[in-house]
Amino acid sequence: MTSFASFTANAIDGRPVELSDYADKVVLVVNTASQCGFTPQYEGLQKLHEEYADQGFTVLGFPCDQFGNQEPGSEGEIATFCESSFGVSFPMFAKVEVNGDAAHPLYQWLREEKGGLLGSKIKWNFTKFLVGRDGSVISRYAPTTKPESLGGDIEKALA
Template identity: 60%
Template sequence: MSNVYQFEASSLAGLPVPLSQFSGKVLLIVNTASECGFTPQYAGLQALQDQYAASGLEVLGFPCNQFGKQEPGDAAQIGQFCESRFHVTFPMFGKIDVKGDNAHPLYRWLTSEKPGVLGLEAIKWNFTKFLLRRNGTVFKRYAPTTKPEDIKRDIETLLAESA
């Protein structure tokens, strides 16, 4: 696979979503969890969405229960939590695995394109972030400890590039 637009994922409602529908946008893809110490980052992710959506940014959230079982809810509970607690308007997808034998193909691709620390591909925790260019290629990977607001300069750089 050469870009993110060749993948498909399920929405929280269970419907297939071809990622090609985000073609031409700068994407921030994040594996999320509702009961994690980093969960307050939802507010920062939504702030990025609010600030840059009109310029072409789309945040995409992928709930995952692989780290400390911190996303135990079903799709309805995840959606309700994100909406009521953080007023999330960016697309949230169905719960997936982001590492291991059952990792979603999207995450296999993301981690092979941008390995983490020491060249290790595996996602280590919730709220690992991948920033993608408008052409669907991976620009940078960020640790869970990287706050959404600390990614603004990179987002602005990519938004200024043409598709």
């Protein structure tokens, strides 16, 4: 059976990261963009990361430029923007595609595990997937779902 820990992704600095490094953690996977109307959600994501990190939770950000060219920068520019604008300290990864034939294998799997209102495709930036300690997808949230509304689901997954 495939699980979250089966995948590898490149960190924003280019080094490969085994997602098994996050085994036994609750993870919120988010496709992000720096020039999106939802970009201020970085603040709420950072707050969640800070509030629950000591209980075994982390946010993982995956920049994506597939929606309206809202993530045009390089990985270095993205990292600098996230840190200087929102104090992001949670792990960020290299840009990925989330839809189509070139979608990152992690996103192919996430979409298969939890389809959305428009089928399995990712609708827009800041779609969120909550992954449990066992590596299975618990929930999928729309881009309009504010990070601060996820505390209850995160706490349940951490229990």
